[in-house]
Amino acid sequence: MVRSTCSKEGMNRGAWTASEDKILTDYIKVHGEGKWRNIPKEAGLKRCGKSCRLRWMNYLRPDIKRGNISSDEEDLIIRLHKLLGNRWSLIAGRLPGRTDNEIKNYWNTHLSKRGQGKERRPKSNHSTVEKIPITGRVDEEDPISSRVIRTKVSRCNEVLLTLNDQQHRIENLGRNVVISPSMDANLVQNIAAEPESSDGSLHTLTTCNEENCLNFMLDFNAEEISVSEIFASDFTKLSHDLGTAQMSNVMRGVDADNHTRKTAQSHAFMLAEEMEQNWSGCDYNIQAKLDSDFGSLIAFLESAEEWII
DNA sequence: AACCAGTGCAACCGCACACGC
DNA sequence: TGCGTGTGCGGTTGCACTGGT
Numbered sequence: 436m437v438r439s440t441c442s443k444e445g446m447n448r449g450a451w452t453a454s455e456d457k458i459l460t461d462y463i464k465v466h467g468e469g470k471w472r473n474i475p476k477e478a479g480l481k482r483c484g485k486s487c488r489l490r491w492m493n494y495l496r497p498d499i500k501r502g503n504i505s506s507d508e509e510d511l512i513i514r515l516h517k518l519l520g521n522r523w524s525l526i527a528g529r530l531p532g533r534t535d536n537e538i539k540n541y542w543n544t545h546l547s548k549r550g551q552g553k554e555r556r557p558k559s560n561h562s563t564v565e566k567i568p569i570t571g572r573v574d575e576e577d578p579i580s581s582r583v584i585r586t587k588v589s590r591c592n593e594v595l596l597t598l599n600d601q602q603h604r605i606e607n608l609g610r611n612v613v614i615s616p617s618m619d620a621n622l623v624q625n626i627a628a629e630p631e632s633s634d635g636s637l638h639t640l641t642t643c644n645e646e647n648c649l650n651f652m653l654d655f656n657a658e659e660i661s662v663s664e665i666f667a668s669d670f671t672k673l674s675h676d677l678g679t680a681q682m683s684n685v686m687r688g689v690d691a692d693n694h695t696r697k698t699a700q701s702h703a704f705m706l707a708e709e710m711e712q713n714w715s716g717c718d719y720n721i722q723a724k725l726d727s728d729f730g731s732l733i734a735f736l737e738s739a740e741e742w743i744i
Numbered sequence: 745a746a747c748c749a750g751t752g753c754a755a756c757c758g759c760a761c762a763c764g765c
Numbered sequence: 766t767g768c769g770t771g772t773g774c775g776g777t778t779g780c781a782c783t784g785g786t
Contacts, residue, residue, distance in 0.1 A: 448755080450780085450781095451755085469772090472771070484771085485756080485757090485772085486755075489755065493754080493755090494754080521775065522774085535773095535774075539776085540752070543753095545752095
């Protein structure tokens with residue numbers, strides 16, 4: 436197999452020009468994304484397909500939010516990195532309008548140094564004043580810039596949290612419900628009050644309030660919780676779409692079609708793309724303003740960190 | 745003014761995965 | 766099942782820019 440490369444003869448390399456950007460943007464507007472390899476030929480660009488894809492994904496898409504990383508976003512990046520490691524696309528999926536490349540660069544230039552105690556705060560406006568990219572765009576005013584950058588989660592190097600601490604289980608309920616140490620006592624009461632699932636293997640809450648955005652962390656008839664799976668799943672959306680009862684079944688692995696647990700998990704994965712739009716809101720009736728409210732996500736991360744520790 | 749080191753980030757590279765045949 | 770292709774991802778590189786000397 437001949438791998439695509441951007442070093443072919445006759446191909447442009449380096450920074451994109453405004454005209455190249457326009458050609459690519461116009462082409463994608465008409466034909467849509469995909470078939471990147473064909474784009475240079477059909478659009479008349481002297482760029483390789485991968486380069487076109489990268490340029491579009493990272494700079495030309497209308498939903499890209501460019502500019503300074505806010506303190507909330509920075510905090511989120513730090514926490515997510517703590518949980519997920521260098522899985523930039525996954526992290527980017529939780530940051531509306533941010534791309535994996537941007538987050539990766541931000542981490543490498545700012546946050547990793549901070550972790551090493553070498554961080555220097557911006558010494559001048561060099562890094563605090565937003566630079567207008569030579570060929571890039573600044574779309575901060577774009578009303579749709581808050582949309583989540585969709586990143587596909589395909590690689591699965593799972594981060595597994597093994598919960599050996601039995602105090603984190605409500606054994607006396609006779610169910611495998613994993614409880615975060617920080618979980619609200621009322622939530623635990625809700626669990627206790629919840630009718631037991633038919634097979635006793637998994638429990639889900641049907642009540643959820645804004646303070647307790649952790650119920651989707653309840654797992655799953657297993658000793659382990661896969662963080663990556665949680666991040667790649669959309670239990671909230673699932674529950675919203677399917678209804679609470681069906682959601683409960685899906686999470687239990689016995690959905691309406693009597694699919695296996697594995698099927699249900701795959702189901703969650705398949706719906707992962709929808710997750711980014713509203714995953715931070717656990718309340719079935721609340722569509723959180725993801726772009727401005729990181730509270731529930733941070734609450735979850737704090738909880739997850741406690742589990743790890 | 746010229747040079748140099750540090751910095752930020754766009755772009756590239758190579759690998760891995762998903763999917764269709 | 767194996768292979769080829771398309772795509773996504775993370776690591777790395779290269780270059781423009783800035784501030785200090």
